[in-house]
Amino acid sequence: MTPTKANNFQNQEETAYFGYRRVPAGEKGRLVRKHFTTVAARYDLMNTLLSLGLHHLWKRTAVKMLGLKPGDRVLDVCGGTGDLALLAARIVGRAGRVLIYDINRAMLAAGRPKVARSPLAGSILYLQGDAERLSCADNIFDAAMVGFGIRNLTRPDAGFREMHRVLKPGGRLMCLEFSQPTWAWFRWLYDLYSFYFMPLAGRIVAGSSQAYTYLPESIRLFAKPGELSALLEDLGFSQVRYRRLINGIAAVHVGVKS
Numbered sequence: 556m557t558p559t560k561a562n563n564f565q566n567q568e569e570t571a572y573f574g575y576r577r578v579p580a581g582e583k584g585r586l587v588r589k590h591f592t593t594v595a596a597r598y599d600l601m602n603t604l605l606s607l608g609l610h611h612l613w614k615r616t617a618v619k620m621l622g623l624k625p626g627d628r629v630l631d632v633c634g635g636t637g638d639l640a641l642l643a644a645r646i647v648g649r650a651g652r653v654l655i656y657d658i659n660r661a662m663l664a665a666g667r668p669k670v671a672r673s674p675l676a677g678s679i680l681y682l683q684g685d686a687e688r689l690s691c692a693d694n695i696f697d698a699a700m701v702g703f704g705i706r707n708l709t710r711p712d713a714g715f716r717e718m719h720r721v722l723k724p725g726g727r728l729m730c731l732e733f734s735q736p737t738w739a740w741f742r743w744l745y746d747l748y749s750f751y752f753m754p755l756a757g758r759i760v761a762g763s764s765q766a767y768t769y770l771p772e773s774i775r776l777f778a779k780p781g782e783l784s785a786l787l788e789d790l791g792f793s794q795v796r797y798r799r800l801i802n803g804i805a806a807v808h809v810g811v812k813s
């Protein structure tokens with residue numbers, strides 16, 4: 556089902572993948588923004604439906620792996636509707652801060668009522684902007700995380716480089732992202748599910764089958780856990796390790812800014 560083995564980190568000057576389509580690099584950001592504007596209102600519902608609720612568990616596992624402490628300053632890149640930020644806020648508490656950073660106003664707006672209901676809403680801040688050019692000073696965060704977001708960037712390496720820049724020395728990175736099952740038979744089932752059920756559910760629930768065709772395609776073209784670890788090490792993160800979730804449907808990477 557994958558037309559070519561593409562590497563998101565190569566040949567990024569002129570073109571980028573949007574799903575299986577090669578588009579001018581400048582065009583990808585616009586298409587991604589349109590995609591999330593289309594799905595924003597139903598984003599949380601679709602996540603729960605498509606993952607059978609497992610995304611909540613994956614997010615808890617991922618935030619736990621980040622090793623946060625009370626009082627920490629945390630950046631949630633591509634934070635969307637704020638699930639990871641809410642989990643982080645529970646740990647960093649009132650003395651800490653979590654900044655949700657996302658380019659899409661509709662996604663931020665969709666998550667605001669949920670965040671506002673939390674007793675820790677006062678610890679959560681918002682900033683709308685591009686993850687590839689964070690409008691934050693150098694060396695200010697204790698931890699930075701990105702959940703299901705890095706795959707959507709035109710230049711994922713630029714996003715990681717920016718996270719590295721804004722982390723304090725010794726600051727911790729976490730990346731939770733979809734990947735692919737390691738067992739061939741499970742991958743085959745997962746492909747069937749992804750390429751037939753996901754677009755159908757997207758059409759019925761979110762009003763767009765196209766949006767949920769982009770999702771499995773972009774997952775298939777994204778770097779494998781080993782490749783992602785190598786990239787993070789190249790970018791200056793140390794102690795990089797990863798954990799596969801449900802045989803690799805998702806993977807959590809963590810690392811430390813040396």
Ligand SMILES: C[S@@+](CC[C@H](N)C(=O)[O-])C[C@H]1O[C@@H](n2cnc3c(N)ncnc32)[C@H](O)[C@@H]1O
Nearest residue numbers: 591633634635657658659662685686702703704
């Ligand atoms: C799949 S959602 C993930 C939301 C949330 N982190 C979660 O785990 O549910 C991806 C998010 O990345 C955001 N995004 C995509 N490109 C971005 C960019 N260049 N800069 C900042 N955010 C971006 C989208 O607007 C969207 O909210």
